[in-house]
Amino acid sequence: MESLDLFLQTFFNLEIAARYWPDILSGAGITIGLSIVVTITGLALGLALALLRALQRTWLSLPIIAFVDVMRALPPLVILIIFFFAFPLIGISMSAFTATWLSLSLVLAAYAEESVWGGILSLPRGQSEAARSTGLTWWQTMTSVVLPQAVRIALPPLTNRVISVSKNVALGSVVALSEVLNNAQSATSNAGNPTPLTMAALAYLVIFIPVMFGARRLENRLQWRV
């Protein structure tokens, strides 16, 4: 009984929860906002890169493949740390928000390009040939025939990746971005009690479990029934 009390007092201390609730909430605002921005820019850039690669010009494809490979091979934390701690020394300084946004967007773009490109490859050639033969331009073929199908095929890996990259907003705490985890860590050391960390974990669950369920529904709805 006593140990249960200790456990509750340590991780679910209501008094401390009430005191630091606003910090966690404002951190959650930043986490959600940054996740949304990263998702938008990352997916847009990834789609653009996949389109460029579909032009099948070697001088365009090679740099894209190199970019995608590098971003998939480097740990996101390393990319973030280079942006935030190394770039200022060559005269490019950026805020913690910008550095986190930029690094996560580039990572997401690489994975998105890879998934969408995989989707494009998996379409039978006849699809674009048929579209072109009806008089559609290359651009019309891509936007009205190829991409809608490719994105559908790529949807499960895409949604998984969006979720895992958004969760990486927590890495921002390493460069003192005042998102949930960072705020919770300072609150924990101020309070001398880890309840704020529990709140941070719960905040992430509250934010991301609905996103995961939403993604699952979207996948089921758009899945082709063959």
Add this chain to the structure above:
Amino acid sequence: MDALLNNFFNIEIFQQVFPFLLRGLTVTIGLSALVIPVGLIGGLAVALLATQSSSRTVRTLIAVYVDVFRALPPLVLLIFIYFGFPFLNIDLPKLMAVALGFLLNNAAYYGEIFRAGLQSVPQGQMEAARSTGLTRRQALVHVIVPQAVRNVLPDLLSNSIEVVKLTTLASVVALPELLRVARDAQALLYNPSPIVLAALIYLAVLWPLVRLLSRLEHKNMMVK
């Protein structure tokens, strides 16, 4: 240009820190060699429980476990374990804290992959195996699981690459893996070249795996 060379690709500093970074790389590789097999075993157990258990309660608990740990960023989990547990007077060594965090996180991810693999094996396989006189356990071990694993090999490789990248999180709790060593060197020399060198080492180790994965994935898509 000079600033770039001096700060990012300082050869002198590269030479100076290379031995230390190699030691960091050893820790990174050792950590990966610890957490990947443990995660794989945990994941397989999770998947078997999720698909084979006859108890509804067990299946529900596993589903909740998987969702919770897939929603929780691994860094949050790690910091919770590392900074939270001492408040309970549980003194967890760094490596244990990191390994525990990775196990909880990886078992959920690998579990989802194995589950997809197990579900991709047609029901008839089990029935045929049972009809030859194999017990359920034998059928699982010799017939179902090997096929399931082969079907999700690219996903297992992909997740394992992610796990190696995730070991950088251990730098946050000062475990001396590659990134941590590089950051310490950077702070000491006030020059970010060590981090650039660390990035190059990560690239050298992981790029071949990423290429291999790309090939496997595209081949799979073409076949489907």
